[in-house]
Amino acid sequence: MTDSGPSTLERFNNGIGAENPIFRQILGMCPTLAVTNTVKGAMTMAAAVAFVLICSNIIVSLLRNLLKPHLRILVFTLTIATFVTIADKLLAAFVPDMSRRLGPYVPLIIVNCIIIARCEVCAAKQGIMPAIGDALGQSIGNAVALLAVSSVREILGDGRWLGWTVYSSVPGTWESWSIMILPPGAFLTLGLLLGAVNWVIAAAKRPSVNQPAADAAAQAEPA
């Protein structure tokens, strides 16, 4: 197998911007919708996904020359499941509060498509450095997206950010919208943010067609 493909730096940058797992690939929707009603929960989820993604990419990249085409998905799943179980146990042992809050969503990282997609697209084909760069980039891209969604939801829905009070509800004048921390708030926020990010990218591309401007666009976080 040849190790041709994007370089480590390209892989890293793509994960944050042009191939952002949430806003560009629309992967990992389950945690993006389910655990983003608090910033703290979303960031714990992002950290757990990063741990699993980096470890899985390293192992798969090291094993890439031994993989049989028809057994590769089995190897990916085995690797991912192992690291998810480790992450679940680590959370339960060291941050029991967050582990209780995230409940079943930690074991569900096993079926998070971001990870298996990176194993398939990058780690199974490229060496260890591009695989690590890819995992880091995708993890940061995932964390930035979860941060954006959860910030909007926690501030509008609860008047707080990371547990700190941003504003207090004044009955009759301005009250926090509890719908934002309920499931519909997740769909509303994600849909609007997706639209906003893609609109910014499209707008940035318009003046000069040949200029890849996706990186700048992905950092444009909505206020």
Added chain:
Amino acid sequence: MKENYLKQSWLVIVLALVFGVALAFVQTSLASRIEQNKLDLTLKQIPALVPGAAGGRQETISGKTVFQALDKSGRQVGWVVKGSGLGFADVIELLVGLNNDTDRITGMYVLDQKETPGLGNKIGEEAFSGQFAGKSSARPLVVVKGSASAGNQVAAISGATISSQSVTDIVNKTVQDIRPLLAGKSKRD
């Protein structure tokens, strides 16, 4: 053919073994800590559940795990019992505090719940859970809408009658089940 299969699948078999050993190692090194976290969560609540309690001790009575609530000098001041049952969304786990004679509920704390945020999850808030303290355990508690008037009534959370009812049912069942087991077991000397 047999050799062919092994040639194809040896990597999966080896990985499964290696990963299995790794997980066994993680489990053995973290299991006691995880158990301790769960126990701490319960023990931490005991002072809030039983007046005068400073800590607690786990004990098994007739196959059931209960917690003795102890004051600073180690005298027993009550019991804490775990209960669980189905809520509106998922299983609700809670703790009930009882006095030494088990004829009075001294407190209630929701350990784990996945009720609707903003509505049902108010079962964990003092305004609702505080109502259980001081109730007699001789009669089952009854949920009422609006405000509670009689001694054995609990006011439902508006918009979350099912969650309120579930919690009250779990408390009733937990108390009924445990009272006969605890009769005369308090060590008050």
